[in-house]
Amino acid sequence: MTIKIAVVQFPGANCDLDAMHVLNNVIGIETSLVWHNHFKEAEFDGVILPGGFSFGDYLRAGIIAAHSPALDEARIMLKDGRPILGICNGFQILTEAEFLPGALLQNDSLKFVCKWINIRVENNKTPFTHKMKNGDVLAIPVAHGEGRYFADNLKELEENEQIVFKYSDENGKYTQNANPNGSMENIAGIRNLEGNCLGLMPHPERASEAILAPKGTTHGKLFFDSMIEFIKRRS
């Protein structure tokens, strides 16, 4: 079978081409860059909502894109279990569209932050993390101004194992220093109840090639490898 992944291009997305580069040139999967109101779910096995500043992040990060027809299409995929990955602005869109619980608030520093950080795998039973082990520490960069995760039903998220990643230090400890934005419980990534939709603030597409990583790691590639294998197994 040929696997077809879509990267949805919202106006103002700016990590769309980066995700395309990784899928096409690093993973080797045929991937289509689709303008947001041309997106048709029936053609694709999975979808990625890339990072950036959709619609300039005007009003609130992600909220305008959440009303794009692309999200109506994605909702069909959400229901039938196809994988949906939201990175950074994509995560913000997914919370605004209520695919995922919670919200992303302005960083506690009140400043944009761009740096390599570490996240710890909390749940490896998702289409995006099954090639990782729980407790693994991944090196990956963040770049955002509004990444402070907040939810009012934290307990529920914990009970349902919806917390997929937490910011940690190199040794896997959840410290305040390791948290780049002040998110609740150091949360970096969340999945939906069914498990086929993941949103996270860090950028796996920037961490998929050794040449880009300060320590030569390729932890970001695991996200895409997991997603592809999940699709293969599913069909």
Added chain:
Amino acid sequence: MKVNGGELKVDLTEPEVKWIKDTLERDPSITELGMFDVMWSEHCSYKSSRPKLKLFEDAEKNYDYVLAGPGEDAGVIDIGNGYALAFRIESHNHPSAIEPYHGAATGIGGIIRDVLCMGVRPIALLDPLRFGTLKNNPHSQWLFKYVVKGIADYGNCTGIPTIGGEVEFDKSFEGNCLVNVACIGLGTVDDFRHAPSRAYNPEDYIILMGGSTGRDGIHGVTFASRTLTDMSEADRPAVQIGDPFTKKMIIEATIEAIKTGYVRGLKDLGGGGISCALSELTGDGGTGAKIEMRKIFTREPGMNSYEIMLSESQERMAFIVKPEGLEKILEIFRKFEMAHAVIGRTDDSKVLKIYDGDKLVVNLPSIALSESPIIDREEKRPEILDGLISQKTPEPSSNLEEIIYKLIASENICSKEWVYRQYDHEVGVRSVVKCGTGDSGVLRIIGTNKFLASSVGTNSKHCFLNPYEGAKGGLVEVCGNVIANGARPKAMVNCCNFGNPEIPESFWYFANSVRGMADFCKELRIPVVGGNVSFYNEDEVNKTAIKPAPVIMIVGIIEGVEKIITLPFKNVGDDILIIGETENELGGSEYHSVMYDIEGGLPPKVDEKKIKARWDFIFKLYEKKMIKANHDVNKGGFLISIAEMCFKNKLGADLDLNNYNDTNLRDDKLLFSESVGRFIIETEPKDFEVIMILAEKFKVTVKKLGVLINKPEINVKGLASQDIKLNIEKMKDLYDSTIPNLMDI
């Protein structure tokens, strides 16, 4: 002055107005006069600077890989494999001094458009910034905070990584901060050739695309061609408002349009707005045009022809489109939901005719606006300089350790992480050497095994004492930054920030800086492919000009991933070598200003032959894979450089300087002199003999200063007055905390 259509206050001189009347054989209309006023402003016409800028050799003629040189919106070089790089640097000083957030943001917007209109995708930004000192100075802190935020918010949103920059703090920049912005674009050589900034063909359509035309920014360039006064706050409406989201859409729509092959010319609307764009497109292309002004979409009703033609509203591009491609191009603009209008067509009349309804409001030969006059300005060396240069360095008042701790924590030397953490420097998945880990930013060029390295900077304190040597020294340093990462410098652009050119002393600084850069570049074979001049950086209220800042941007190429070198020391037991002599050159040093608050002394001089020999020597060692880390020596002297190299991997150094001080310099002079063109390198002991033989062959001074140790301390022996023991952790802590302590309160 009174003209047909009303009364207008202009900055044009009387002879200029007379020339206009004589050439037109009539009085200009109010709109025409306004267009001349803008196009002949210092900012657009370079009327004071042009005679001096001729000193730069002709880059396009003398270097086969230069595709576009000065006079274009950006310089363009051919880097092989079918790829071209376009780059430019520009100032946005005056707007940023009045309204730092939008001033800086729209500076980024403007430089992105300049590069985009060469037909390539903007892939990197760099920002050299200058402010008054931060300590106890809320005004400077406010400017610094919001300039950085303006750059971050705009650059991050457009998806172009900010990969480098420079910050200098000096009280002369208190009233006039300097915000320079640089951009690099990458495309194929064909992309660049398809869409020149000219309208060569008659019958093509002229399309305006992007933001609407409003009343903001009218006469921004004439505002930039005056000194700032206490009335300047009233000029705040002359600062434009940026919209990075629209800019991002413009970038994508423009690149998609170019790929169709139907775009025959492309021009951004910057200073001088649509007037400037149309006159350059047709004037330089040898064509004319007929424009229906009311087709231009405006932000508010009731704008008159003068306001529409001179508006500097942001985020607008003009396209020259082949007739058969019109529908296709419009379709692309509709897809991106970008406002656009066909505003006219080119013709072969060589006349620019602009109609307001039926009324002809502008009727000018298309080259008239670009034929601005030249002014030969007087130069005079400031009398105070002799006294300054003869200033002596006082006897050190504290022990050397205390001085070093003070220096590492000083505003000009300390870490600029507070700045670059706010910039997305990774977007685009190209950033290989990231902010803080090298002297320059290094990006991969996907699809090749080539890497580009770029750095920006100058040393205004050195230039203040000797602009000729100081400008050369700036070049040595910025070239040194890319060389330290393994790149050969390929081309240079500059941004000359000076005071009022009508004051002979200010003009002397400009003229001598240009002479220095021109001489150095000729000698070292570095083409100058573009530049920008910002005069009138002078505070009328306090009667102070800025220190001269001929800011340099270098783009270099690294030929292969294995040839990338980084700054941090790597292995315990390796040798620490210094390349180049330390001279008695403390003039304009950080040591002088931090410890004694003096600006004078003997500033560094540049010997091109020595510099060339050192560079050739370094590339020889690179070829032999003998250099494991490299860092150029800069502000604060070589011990500061060694400490910076220790930080990342928490290493230390045992140094013995007994062997290095051939001229018996006093300890403080040896340690803190800022002689330019020195490098600290890490090499393996087994290679030492070969390195010394090569050093002799290349006639380069190379000395072993010591070895890397597994303890976070620097121990220095061999000085006359005392041994030194420095704690690396303490140094790092001071280095990191200075700016956050001043800013995050």
